[in-house]
Amino acid sequence: MELPYQKIFVTGHRGMVGSAFCRLLARKHPHIQVITAPREQLDLTRESDVRAFLEANRPDAIVFAASRVGGIIANATYPVEFLSENVQMAIATITAAYELGVKRFLYLGSTCIYPRMAPQPIREEYLLTSPLEETNEAYALAKIVGLKLCQYYRKQYGVLFHSAMPTNLYGTGDNYHPNHSHVIPGLIRRFHEAKINGAETISIWGTGKPRREFLYVDDLADALLHLISIHNPPDWVNVGSSTDISILELANLVARTIGYQGQILTDPSKPDGTPRKLTDTSLMQATGWTPTIELGEGLKLAYEDFLTGLSNGNLRSQ
Ligand code: GFB
Numbered sequence: 001m002e003l004p005y006q007k008i009f010v011t012g013h014r015g016m017v018g019s020a021f022c023r024l025l026a027r028k029h030p031h032i033q034v035i036t037a038p039r040e041q042l043d044l045t046r047e048s049d050v051r052a053f054l055e056a057n058r059p060d061a062i063v064f065a066a067s068r069v070g071g072i073i074a075n076a077t078y079p080v081e082f083l084s085e086n087v088q089m090a091i092a093t094i095t096a097a098y099e100l101g102v103k104r105f106l107y108l109g110s111t112c113i114y115p116r117m118a119p120q121p122i123r124e125e126y127l128l129t130s131p132l133e134e135t136n137e138a139y140a141l142a143k144i145v146g147l148k149l150c151q152y153y154r155k156q157y158g159v160l161f162h163s164a165m166p167t168n169l170y171g172t173g174d175n176y177h178p179n180h181s182h183v184i185p186g187l188i189r190r191f192h193e194a195k196i197n198g199a200e201t202i203s204i205w206g207t208g209k210p211r212r213e214f215l216y217v218d219d220l221a222d223a224l225l226h227l228i229s230i231h232n233p234p235d236w237v238n239v240g241s242s243t244d245i246s247i248l249e250l251a252n253l254v255a256r257t258i259g260y261q262g263q264i265l266t267d268p269s270k271p272d273g274t275p276r277k278l279t280d281t282s283l284m285q286a287t288g289w290t291p292t293i294e295l296g297e298g299l300k301l302a303y304e305d306f307l308t309g310l311s312n313g314n315l316r317s318q
Helices: 016-028 047-057 072-077 079-099 134-157 183-197 217-227 247-258 282-286 295-312
Strands: 007-011 033-035 061-064 104-108 160-166 168-170 201-205 211-216 236-239 244-246 263-267
Touching (some): 007 016, 061 079, 072 134, 079 104, 160 217, 168 217, 168 295, 201 247, 211 217, 211 247, 217 236, 236 282, 247 263
Parallel strands (some): 007 033, 007 061
């Protein structure tokens, strides 16, 4: 399907989501000019800088994939940065986009915006119905601000600003930092090192009892392309795989993928986070989109990406 855009500005193009979306655009819509700006060239927290950049580049659509992101330990350790940087980037970029007449704005959040004890599976309307999960409250609040600002611009000014709330993501270009990463890259790195070092046991964080849903990042990129191509997208919509797995079962799956045969131990001194955050994806399915990459296949692709990054010396670890 042709897209009615000549120039799309993708923020966060070097991140896992942004780079996956740029790859997909280049493959499926090579005629569309993809505009990007590295952090050292454009500080998205400064509205005047963003306005000047948009004035100079005039994109007709923005996919907002820039975020200060991290796993449970990073979020629980740096709430000031997770709240302030993400709120400032959202307000500066969404406001500048409206001022400069950008036709379409797709903002990315996360399913951690929903209450800790939301009924499962989580539907979009459960937003703000009860307290958030403490370990990532700062990030969740920031993402709720961005989602709501887009919703208000759409309601008040009729512009097509809307949001996607992906479940836990993993895959090509992930961040493998030993402490700041999410669970899948965290386990891949540590299980690989345990295999190489012949470690007899390895500990996973927490009790292993929480359940998580996962989506391969190339599936998300396809969902984002789908969302900017439909005429009346939901104000915000969950993007997930509709299946979840316990962290201990995931650890066993990662061990099998990597070929690690030691004993897997739990470490209850580390936080579990929210017990479960399975998304209800019926709203997204109703728009005509479903994911294609199963977890088993995705883990193989992610491990291959890790090994490639390791051998090339360009593994993302920040
Ligand atoms: O992926 P994760 O860091 O974030 O942790 P959340 C998921 C679960 O995996 C937690 C356990 O119960 C962790 O205790 N876990 C076990 C590990 N071993 C590891 C490990 O080696 N590394 C990590 N990171 N976890 C995030 C939010 O919550 O979800 C973010 O903090 C974002 O803001 C993201 O929303 C999507 O799933 O708990």
